[in-house]
Amino acid sequence: MPASWTLLIVLALAAAGFLIGRSRVLAAVGGDSRKLHSRTGYYGWNIALFTAVPALFLIAIWLFAQPDVNRMVLAGVSLVLAGAGLFLSLGRTAPDFRARNAVEAFVRGLLILCSSIAILTTAGIVLSMLFETGHFFTQYPWKEFFFGTTWSPRFGGGSQLGMLPLLWGTLYISMIALAVSIPIGLFAAIYMSEYASPRMRSVAKPLIEVLAGIPTIVYGLFALITVGPLLRDYFAQPLGLGTSGSSVMTAGLVMGIMLIPFVSSLSDDIINAVPQSLRDGALGLGSTKSETVRKVVLPAALPGIVGAILLAASRAIGETMIVVLGAGAAAKMGLNPFEAMTTITVKIVSQLTGDTDFSAPETLVAFALGLTLFVLTLGLNVLALYVVRKYREQYE
Known part of the structure; x- marks a missing residue:
């Protein structure tokens, strides 16, 4: 199965969860949204986020780490994870559920994750240069590199x-x-x-x-x-x-x-x-x-x-x-x-x-x-x- 199909199915499950969550809590209170702890949209977003984000994150990490992975295995694991998130979030959806708090905590964690990725990327770039630079200085004197006045690289020796x-x-x-x-x-x-x-x-x-x-x-x-x-x-x-x-x-x-x-x-x-x-x-x-x-x-x-x-x-x-x-x-x-x-x-x-x-x-x-x-x-x-x-x- 192509990865694009998997993405579409995951997004479709998230959209379905959004609609089902809203209608479910409204039906539980007879259509009176004033009896709900949070606005109806928060109940839908809670289900959509817990359905889509873990599965999409898994797909992104898996494709980055193993680009030649069996796509059927990836699709199966991703859809199982999306389905589990859908049913678990639906199971706790009730009029007294603090949906707004859950959504805000999820979004806050997502923002922290994005910030951490940016910081870790910078750290990875610096560390990769440091390690390779260390390998270079084990083969070439640092004094000649920093204070040398001649640039003449020759592959094979004599640089x-x-x-x-x-x-x-x-x-x-x-x-x-x-x-x-x-x-x-x-x-x-x-x-x-x-x-x-x-x-x-x-x-x-x-x-x-x-x-x-x-x-x-x-x-x-x-x-x-x-x-x-x-x-x-x-x-x-x-x-x-x-x-x-x-x-x-x-x-x-x-x-x-x-x-x-x-x-x-x-x-x-x-x-x-x-x-x-x-x-x-x-x-x-x-x-x-x-x-x-x-x-x-x-x-x-x-x-x-x-x-x-x-x-x-x-x-x-x-x-x-x-x-x-x-x-x-x-x-x-x-x-x-x-x-x-x-x-x-x-x-x-x-x-x-x-x-x-x-x-x-x-x-x-x-x-x-x-x-x-x-x-x-x-x-x-x-x-x-x-x-x-x-x-x-x-x-x-």
């Missing part, structure tokens, strides 16, 4: 897996991206919140936020086909700084464009959250509009703006596709922004692409790189949340 060139490329491209996105996004937020008319704001903000919905592969193609050749032909070659369209500047500029809505939208919401009384007080004392923005509004919103910038920075550090197509794959350290470089995320992908030996340090290094990137972005996110929380405690 040099220093991460500093990758870390430098990641930070260099991210700094250029933030140098583009922070002023443009912040100025756009100031204009929309303080100067734009409601009609202009209703048009400008959605248009800026459209940038956030563009897939990163499209940004990467834009960097490869348009931005890279323009920078090469009009800046790099005339200045004698390079002849390649793939460069740190190409990836940084395009990534900065991608980050504009992250900075502008968050900053706009934060600036709008500044109490209007602060603006009115400054204007009442004779300040101009620009002086009010510069000396009152921005200082008051500064912690939140810093949090928005840190969140954008963590987004830039984890970007892959724009770097692959815009910056190249050269792992080296340098200051020339028109040279090709690469980042940690790009090398994680390259080390895990194709037929790989997961017992070799050249493959396991991807987990060490991933853990390093995780710690870096986690630190930025924690710092951003701390700053934003401080801001909220001050103005809410």
Whole structure:
């Protein structure tokens, strides 16, 4: 029996239980719902939840753990469990049954389960990276990984897996991206919140936020086909700084464009959250509009703006596709922004692409790189949340 049929049958049993439960308690009190402990809907939902949820949970776990399991066995066990839940919940359905309490307790347990799944998933990701990183460091010296300046993986021996060139490329491209996105996004937020008319704001903000919905592969193609050749032909070659369209500047500029809505939208919401009384007080004392923005509004919103910038920075550090197509794959350290470089995320992908030996340090290094990137972005996110929380405690 296909799994979809099993799901439909379980849902049909739950729907039937819902209707039977409501009609049963109403019949028991002669149609007078005032004699019931709970509303009639709670009696139906109690039966439906105890019929459907355990069976659906069993199906999901079983298919995840053993995808090639005999579907007839799965269907039989699931339907038996759904039937047992149906008859047990029907058996305790009576006018004095605390159906609302039972439903609320069930839903509360379901919410706790969902929260636990999210937490356990995060813990599983971290532990898997920790274990694989431990295996890597048993085969490769940690000092050479963290402080090495050469990245040259060679399957078969003789690899040099220093991460500093990758870390430098990641930070260099991210700094250029933030140098583009922070002023443009912040100025756009100031204009929309303080100067734009409601009609202009209703048009400008959605248009800026459209940038956030563009897939990163499209940004990467834009960097490869348009931005890279323009920078090469009009800046790099005339200045004698390079002849390649793939460069740190190409990836940084395009990534900065991608980050504009992250900075502008968050900053706009934060600036709008500044109490209007602060603006009115400054204007009442004779300040101009620009002086009010510069000396009152921005200082008051500064912690939140810093949090928005840190969140954008963590987004830039984890970007892959724009770097692959815009910056190249050269792992080296340098200051020339028109040279090709690469980042940690790009090398994680390259080390895990194709037929790989997961017992070799050249493959396991991807987990060490991933853990390093995780710690870096986690630190930025924690710092951003701390700053934003401080801001909220001050103005809410």
